[in-house]
Amino acid sequence: MTSQIPETTQAAPTPGNGTAAPARLALRRVLIDTYHENVAYMHRDCDVYRAEGFKALSKVEVRANGTSILATLNVVDDQSIVACGELGLAKAAFAQMGVEDGHTVTVAQAEPPESIGALHRKLGGERLNLDDFKAIVQDIAEHHYSKIELTAFVVATNRDELDREEVYFLTEAMIGVGRHLNWHESLVVDKHCIGGIPGNRTSMLIVPIVAAHGMLCPKTSSRAITSPAGTADTMEVLANVQLPIDQLEDIVRAHRGCLAWGGTANLSPADDVLISVERPLSLDSPGQMVASILSKKISAGSSHLVLDIPIGPTAKVRSMPEAQRLRRLFEYVARRMKLSLDVVITDGRQPIGSGIGPVLEARDVMRVLENDPRAPIDLRQKALRLAGRLIECDPDVRGGDGFAIARDILDSGRALTKMNDIIRAQGSKGFDHNQPGLGALTFDIPAPRAGMVTGIDNIQLARIASLAGAPKVKQAGVDLFHKLGDEVQAGAPLYRVHASFGADLEFARQACKKSIGYAIGNVADMPHAFVEF
């Protein structure tokens, strides 16, 4: 089939003559929160509405003082919301205009985004070039795409729809529209995990270790999207993470590292927009993942990246061939971008550490840093191995020596000192892992029978912690008492759920009734891990 011209094209006004000039209205702030979506309100009897042939849900362009935004039009029949002669804007849209209530604005039917032709070609199965991706990504970053157009782009570039050259184009285009950080050093290291493993807070150990070694590690992280905690959520238990970009730069210069939320840095604004449709669809295709991660790391000024790809039956990646395909795609694009990349395929059969949820995970991290005997060994070991790989990017370190250097830094307390420096610099919250203040409403899940723990479902444990309130309720989550390979008696508690609100506790309890997320069996049932560590 051949695409027809979309209706928006046919209806778009062509400026340049008196009759088709944009109409003027008085701006009015409408106190409705439409989240990231720009909505404009116009009265049905308004002359402009009648003359211009606008329709409910059509896209309009609103201009004032050189600023212009696109918004979806809602038609109103209530003068108390907007009167004739007024143009209402919902809160987010109003803020973007940057003018006062009552200011004169012009409004016209929006031209379709320039890159729509390229989007239609992709929907038709064609291969796009770098200029196409640049045009699409710029329109996305500038909020010119509707939810429908965003979704179409995400689904049309899903799975194997992008070849590796196109993934490179997309990455390059995403970097092009964001802010770039320049640290003026040749070695800037970073670490990233593709996600999916609850409790996997190695970044909060790796950053202080490699910074204590003297390497520059300006780590920016995301908040949880669908998981019970992101690194930014957990770090926020210890310190302020929303830092203005200049303060972030000062901290990194002073301490060689930071652990901040990446949102304020605006490193890949198109990615932030795409997430708004990828999240509700649970889409996380290889091409989009590679472009999203590498664009942010390169914009953040990294020269060397260690990437953690966990494999397991309930991880994002479930087989070694799949992991190898993903590794090759990351490596191809990284090479094109001149980023030195070290991919590490790790054991993703179960959560890392004991706690799932911001406070519980912060407790685990601080116990590792303090060499507390209660510290989870798997979290410590994984962090040391990844930190070791990063330390080996230092030209003065011999291959194979990284792990021992990292272990010395941790065991000697230098990592703890560095972490405390970073916490103070970002603004300490005074967290004490001995009195973490966990959610006071709890229940324990007992082992249904005696045997060995042979399976822990990452997805179900994450869901239980989310329902218990994490990450919104920082004290909520799941505390694991047993991990894979442990022998348990029937009735022995496997984990404890913490919540702060009764309704949350009930939601978590209902989820546990459907599945506790643990399998008890014997040693033959244990899934094997064919990974480096």
Next chain:
Amino acid sequence: MTSQIPETTQAAPTPGNGTAAPARLALRRVLIDTYHENVAYMHRDCDVYRAEGFKALSKVEVRANGTSILATLNVVDDQSIVACGELGLAKAAFAQMGVEDGHTVTVAQAEPPESIGALHRKLGGERLNLDDFKAIVQDIAEHHYSKIELTAFVVATNRDELDREEVYFLTEAMIGVGRHLNWHESLVVDKHCIGGIPGNRTSMLIVPIVAAHGMLCPKTSSRAITSPAGTADTMEVLANVQLPIDQLEDIVRAHRGCLAWGGTANLSPADDVLISVERPLSLDSPGQMVASILSKKISAGSSHLVLDIPIGPTAKVRSMPEAQRLRRLFEYVARRMKLSLDVVITDGRQPIGSGIGPVLEARDVMRVLENDPRAPIDLRQKALRLAGRLIECDPDVRGGDGFAIARDILDSGRALTKMNDIIRAQGSKGFDHNQPGLGALTFDIPAPRAGMVTGIDNIQLARIASLAGAPKVKQAGVDLFHKLGDEVQAGAPLYRVHASFGADLEFARQACKKSIGYAIGNVADMPHAFVEF
């Protein structure tokens, strides 16, 4: 990659205990028109909003008196729009609830639609079965899908993503959720065109011809979606087309035919919802086209269908192999549905008839019916050939005799008499084709040089007519003075644009400046038509 559990699943409340019971609020009608999208408004300080952890743009379920609807939540900070303790609903959503202002409603976070799992499998590239399609189509018809989910379904079933068995499943599922008409006769005929050719109003000639022959032909049509006129828009110039279903049945019984708008008949409600995202993306994939057309025809009770597939350089289908692939897909699904289907591949190189736009097309149709010497010959010939094919579905008619029978019915005036009966039955508008009342603002487009008309761009002519105001302004459109093969002098008028408003005329003029849509050359430049007629 493996899909993670979507956030909506994690956040969904599990009823069955006191704390998680849905909250009660007083319903308030908010006079905002959000078109087909259900929007609910809740005050930020409302206890329910705070306790339930709702978020702006999350989906909520509103219930009262056994009715329940899903709506997208907007959070409000203005007590004059909604106060604490109230739940506001935009106009369309309020109407669906069917209760008074102030009625108590309960509100809870919406469960994700049951078919979301099947949608995720399709996004992952899997083949779906009949039950999957039934679940998805039911959720779509009941407005359970968000715009994001609708778009994901449409894009994931685009191009060759559906095999022919899946297209049959989708068709069957679409029929399952709509109304079925039963005419209690074994022979119920219909005619359909896949669209894309301006002025192609053969249905308005075929229906009176075959009804005059005595065949039952209950024709329901759509309004224009992106084109300058649909059959319903053009018929509306002559008669009322929005008929209650029982009146439509009475008319068909009395006159053997009708020409009504299909919207009130609710024959394929899921298709009506899908169009809301297919239209802005200009998506019209073979699978979706076949399911959309055949589901409506079968729900309308048709036993025999003649399907018109035009081919041409600016038609929807641009090559014979493409047309043949589409024909086979239509035939496969029709056979599974026990619909007798006759596909006719026709000449789609240029518009049919002289007029483009509702009044201009109605004028052409009436001139053919009245055997007026100004009647466009191509419209007459095409209608007679298609009517002839339908008449040959009559078991008493010999193969090859249909055309002559149709011509006799038209030439004798019996088709005109039948059309006038139908017009009177539906409610005549008293249209006179000798005084059509065309848009008074006009300009002519002259031939840029002398030569033969060797190309007429369907898409550009449709766009010019749309910009001139059609179909909203019924008197607006384009009147063609020359067709393919005509010899013209330099400066001779090729066509006239009619509009009723100055701004519309300007939009059309700007479009003509970009391209007049006509090619002038010599006989060697004429595209060949390898079609039946």
